[in-house]
Amino acid sequence: MRGWWREIAGLVLPVDCGGCGRPRTELCEECAAQLHGGAPRRVRPDPEPVGLPVVHAAAGYANAVRAVLLAHKERGVLGLAGAAGRALAGAVRAGAGASPEEGPLLLVPVPSARRAVAARGHDPARRMALAAAAELRRTGTPARVAGVLRQRRPVADQSGLGAQERGANLAGALGVVAGGGRLLATGRVVLVDDLLTTGASLAEAARAVEAAGGWGRAGPGARHAAVVAASPSAFEINRNPN
Secondary structure, eight states, X not given: OHHHHHHHHXXXXXXXXXXXXXXXXXXXXXXXXXXXXXXXXXXXXXXXXXXXXXEEEEEESSHHHHXXXXXXXXXXXXXXXXXXXXXXXXXXXXXXXXXXXXXXXXXXXXXXXXXXXXXXXXXXHHXXXXXXHHHHHHTTOOEEEOOOEEESSOOOXXXXXXXXXXXXXXXXXXXXXTTHHHHHTTSEEEEEEEEESSSHHHHHHHHHHHHTTTTTTOOGGGOEEEXXXXXXXXXXXXXXXX
């Protein structure tokens, strides 16, 4: 009910820009350019967790980008999912490319905890994944969402935890639903999320997909993930690999 009301309210009530607060526009041109106007790039956290796929991000997690993601995720500004999905689609393309002969891209969102989804009234990663898949199809790349990951046990709130603590908190926490492995075999898997910080969530998601046989014969360098945004330091490490 909460998510339904937010969607209806967004159609009839005045809105401000989710990035800068400019009135009477959900996302102004300047903030949209920060979100999806640049070229997506590969990102790596430091330290890089074992098993992390090749990750591409559309933008750095700062300024308008940070504000937009928080508005969508925490304040339920659901109309921003389309712009975030466009950014996510760009990151998917940058990593996985477009090879229809290899099957459609299967966007696998990293799941939020059930209590978080209930508190927010929506699942932000899934909503952005659906928008990204629609954008990819619109531009000629076959894609669909495969929401096959589930939390197998409760995990602690990740905020305030360091890289090692997050890894320990999430170890073994995710699994693929029954029959999900067969679904993942029908295309090329790309893990998707809104944000990369330590990489622990994506590494755990990759482990769960591998356990279900979802990567097929793809080696580590051919396993891809995409996020809307990443910490600026995750971009910087690629400029200074030594």
